[in-house]
Amino acid sequence: MVYTRLAVDLLEDEPRWQSESHVPGHPPRVEVACPSLDQVSDSGDQLALILPPPAAVTFEVSDDDGPVFLRTSFGVDRSMARVLSKGAPPLEITFAVEVNGESVATRKVTVRSSDAQEEVTNQTSHNSWVRLGPREVPLMPGDRVRLTTRLPAGAPSTLPETPAAFGSLRLEREQKRPRTLASPKSPNLVLVVMDTERWDRTEPYGYERPTTPHLSALAARGVTFEEAYSTSSWTWPATASMLTGLPPTAHGIRVHQSGFLAYELETLAESLQDAGFSTAAFVANPLVSQTHNYSQGFEHFHGTPKMVKGEGILPQTVEWLEAHGDKRFFLYLHLADPHTPHRPSEEEMLEFTGRTESLVPPTALVTRSFVLKRALPPGPDGLPQAEKIIGPDEGPWYSDVYDAGVHQGDRALGELLAALERLGHRDDTVIAYTSDHGEELLDHKSLGHAHELWEELVRVPLILAGPGIPKNTRLPGPVSNRHLGPTLARLGGTELRAPIDALFLASGDAPPERPIFFETHEGWWKGSTATLYGVREGPWVLHWGLDGGQAERSAAPAGGEVRLYDLSQDRAQKDNLARAQPERVERLKRLISEELARLAPQAPRQKPRTGWGTRALLEAIGYASGEDE
Numbered sequence: 001m002v003y004t005r006l007a008v009d010l011l012e013d014e015p016r017w018q019s020e021s022h023v024p025g026h027p028p029r030v031e032v033a034c035p036s037l038d039q040v041s042d043s044g045d046q047l048a049l050i051l052p053p054p055a056a057v058t059f060e061v062s063d064d065d066g067p068v069f070l071r072t073s074f075g076v077d078r079s080m081a082r083v084l085s086k087g088a089p090p091l092e093i094t095f096a097v098e099v100n101g102e103s104v105a106t107r108k109v110t111v112r113s114s115d116a117q118e119e120v121t122n123q124t125s126h127n128s129w130v131r132l133g134p135r136e137v138p139l140m141p142g143d144r145v146r147l148t149t150r151l152p153a154g155a156p157s158t159l160p161e162t163p164a165a166f167g168s169l170r171l172e173r174e175q176k177r178p179r180t181l182a183s184p185k186s187p188n189l190v191l192v193v194m195d196t197e198r199w200d201r202t203e204p205y206g207y208e209r210p211t212t213p214h215l216s217a218l219a220a221r222g223v224t225f226e227e228a229y230s231t232s233s234w235t236w237p238a239t240a241s242m243l244t245g246l247p248p249t250a251h252g253i254r255v256h257q258s259g260f261l262a263y264e265l266e267t268l269a270e271s272l273q274d275a276g277f278s279t280a281a282f283v284a285n286p287l288v289s290q291t292h293n294y295s296q297g298f299e300h301f302h303g304t305p306k307m308v309k310g311e312g313i314l315p316q317t318v319e320w321l322e323a324h325g326d327k328r329f330f331l332y333l334h335l336a337d338p339h340t341p342h343r344p345s346e347e348e349m350l351e352f353t354g355r356t357e358s359l360v361p362p363t364a365l366v367t368r369s370f371v372l373k374r375a376l377p378p379g380p381d382g383l384p385q386a387e388k389i390i391g392p393d394e395g396p397w398y399s400d401v402y403d404a405g406v407h408q409g410d411r412a413l414g415e416l417l418a419a420l421e422r423l424g425h426r427d428d429t430v431i432a433y434t435s436d437h438g439e440e441l442l443d444h445k446s447l448g449h450a451h452e453l454w455e456e457l458v459r460v461p462l463i464l465a466g467p468g469i470p471k472n473t474r475l476p477g478p479v480s481n482r483h484l485g486p487t488l489a490r491l492g493g494t495e496l497r498a499p500i501d502a503l504f505l506a507s508g509d510a511p512p513e514r515p516i517f518f519e520t521h522e523g524w525w526k527g528s529t530a531t532l533y534g535v536r537e538g539p540w541v542l543h544w545g546l547d548g549g550q551a552e553r554s555a556a557p558a559g560g561e562v563r564l565y566d567l568s569q570d571r572a573q574k575d576n577l578a579r580a581q582p583e584r585v586e587r588l589k590r591l592i593s594e595e596l597a598r599l600a601p602q603a604p605r606q607k608p609r610t611g612w613g614t615r616a617l618l619e620a621i622g623y624a625s626g627e628d629e
Contacts, residue, residue: 001179003273003299004134004172006263007068010059011047011169012606017059020146026052026161032611033165035075035128044291045611046073046129046167047260053093053149053164061171063141068171070097070137070145073129074107077163077611084113091155093164095130097137098146104137109164129167139171170263180276182328184467188429189272189329189488192416193242194409195235195285195336196449198438199228199461201406209352211406214414215463218433220472222465223508227478229536230437233457233520234450234623235287238436239294239334243267245485245499247517249599252606254521256618261293262604266497268485269297269330275494278329282317284308284336286617298332309337310412318419325423330492333416337409338439340366340448344404352404359397369448373524379445382526386445399441430466430491430506434481443572450623451524453534453543454573458518462505470508478536479503479511480518498602513538515591522623525561533592539568542588562589 010017011030019028033048051057061068074095084091090110097105107130139145149164182188199205202212204219205226231241236259237248244265248254251265261267269279280300285307288294295301302316317333337344341362350356372384379385386395413433420429438457440446449457462481465471468491486502489495496502503511516536523532525545533544546560562585564578578585 001273001278001299002174002176004069004071004174005270006170007065007173008171009263010171011049012263016062017049017057017147020056020058022055023052023161026055028055028057033075033077033163033167034611034614036078036081037616044289044617045614046075046165046291048075048165048167049147049169050077050163050165051147051149052161053151056146056148058144058146061139061141061143061145065139065141065171066173067141068139068173069135070139070170071132071134071172072169073131073167074109075129075165075167076109076111077165080111080162081113083160084111088113091159091162092152093162094148094150094152095164095166096148096150097132098148099137099139099143101144101146105132107132111162134172135174175274177274177276179278179327182425182428184428186328186493187467187491188325188331188425189277189492190331190333190416190420190429190431191242191268191484191488192413192431192433193239193332193334194338194406194413194433194435194461195334196339196437196439197406197409197435197461198338198456199435199459200456201338201403202461204463205461209403211352211403212410212413214410214417215433215461218413218417218431218465219463222431222463222469222471223473223475223506225462225479225505225511226474226476228434228460228462228481229478229516229518230435230458230460231480231482231518233437233453233518234522235285235436236292237519237521239288241480241482242434242436242484243269243294243332245482245489245496245502246602247482247595247599248519248521249596250498250602252603254519256522256614256623258606259287259292259614260606261296262606263293263296264604265296267297268489268496269332271297271489271494271496272330272492273297273299275492276328277492278324278327279332280320280324280329281332281334282313282320283332283334284310284313285334285339287623288334292614307336307339307341309343310335310409310415314412314415317416321419321423321425325425330488335409335412337412338402338405342401342405344401344408348404348407349401352407353397353400358401360394365398365447369446369451372446373451373527376527378527383445384527386442386447390442395442398447402439402441427467430464430469430488432484432488433461433463433465434484435460446524450520450522453518453520453523453532455541455567455571458534464506469506473508475508475510477511477513478516479505480516515595517592517595533596535588535592535595536567537588537591539566540584540588541565541567541573542585542592544589544592559589564588 034045095107203216230238232238240251240253279298281298282302289303483503487505518534523530530545530547543563562578563576565573
């Protein structure tokens, strides 16, 4: 197989391009561009070289770069469509690439006014990125590259600056590897992430309702980790940790403004691709997208423009397995059936809720979560006053319809397992199953996720099964599911470079006793936004709100506010023992501080990559409200 790896990031690295000509007062610059908010097109944010036409920049390929290929996309930021007058004719921008004075690529990008854009319904956006082919522009050391933009002849002289953009401008180096074959000693690898699934709503973890029969069957074939944790309570940082083996502080994805997986990080898919695996990802959550570089290392990446259920990606997944299963493969399947909006089948609705129609709209859980956090002052316990807006039937409904979603996701898992068996991969494939985070269902008087670090939010299922994995085994002790990446890499005969503290989870031994860390930088503490850090050591869990105290209209105490729980006596985390255990609090805070100090130097230094598109996407799937900046 032939694939590419990053050689030079022309936007993040020290600029090597020079301006040859530009519009007076509008020199070339690097910033985020987004052509359109249309969720059914390639219109997301990209860090870009903004080159208002007419303009030209040049750069040279160095000896250290070696033979490389130019990669970029062409587009015009949507701010241009908004300033074109209603009914104005389309504006056509020409982008060109020259090498050593010869034209090698030309693309025309047409910009239409916002009113014309709004008339396009369920069609590909007029204003979207236009990609340059992956190997269309080969370059050698010493080659001089010239990038230009120009307006059409006769363009109005009164036009404002036109933000023409070369998105994700970089040089990539070609790699070649022979594909390998699978066997019980050299297994295929499958990673299944069930988005938003709580550990305690699954049968292998003791739930009495029949939500996950297929997961139970998988657990009987392998190892169940009884106390597994995610690194965060929301998707971006948690998923990045599983794919890199790194905590959020080390991989750098911590807030909504930094959802881009840095090119310089090595992913599990990359390490396995280097070892001869065919790699593919099928993802039902639009946050985990090609736009945000979660596709790094995947030969085939199938994302979705909106949240879909298993039936929306399972057929494509099985089709890929049928076409590529004759070679050793790594499959990453990210399902999202337990995630809002909750739209289980009529049969599952009836079984788990007793109704065939929704009691409240499918998106009500998300809208209620914003009201609980923002429209109501916290109660005396510092938690939202849910009883003021949640009716007596509404709370049980959210719980029941969530269970229906868990069952729907398990049905998709069953279809995957059946396909693997039908294709002869039961005995030569290791399957890892986990979740990125859980969901609060009024356990602590709120709804949704990302806002806190309660057990229902950061504790997740974690099961490994397949050749070489002990069967029907349960392992006690807390462990982080970020070690899945290094474990699967090792099972694939390779290693992930970065996580020096990696654990191998497939030995059948209980994880060693060590602190487990988790965090959210989208937290909510006593009615105010906050950065929250958490640590579990033995039975003790500490939550540390660095910005606590705001809701009481007083300054936060020195060092922030804390909650301390003894899980051996208080699994529901109702009794805060922080005042009674000041020495333990200080010890656990010191553990967090030392871990952050250890990890901070590892973090990639990235320019912000959030713009129009990311903010709209976050709002569309419930991570932000229309009031957010």
